[in-house]
Amino acid sequence: CYKIAQISKDDNSQLAVCRVLLAELEAHKDAWPFLTPVNHKVILGYRKVIKRPMDFSTIRRKLNNNLYFSLETFMGDVNLVFDNCEKFNEDDSEIGRAGHNMRKFFDELLQLKK
């Protein structure tokens, strides 16, 4: 039993770290393009180009519904947000720059939490 308890405790503590990381991402001044799903009815071409849309509100819902099994699966969705942003936006654009800033910020957060 001890071993099973140990695994689940690690997952819980990892998920607690995910909640803190997500809160810090959402609070960043450059988070605004990523707070809610991109509206593909407004942003022409988005649905065709971006096969796996992701945003911070979706990540929060998945976290609340216990759909992340580890820090790694959580990181996969956060990086998907930034990868989608790079694919769809020019580097030299407001949203493109916000994406690069947020990815750098996230990488620095992860260094602190290690």
Ligand SMILES: Cn1cc(C(=O)NCCN)ccc1=O
């Ligand atoms: C991440 N991203 C966001 C938008 C956007 O317009 N977001 C609305 C913010 N209120 C457009 C393209 C894109 O790649």
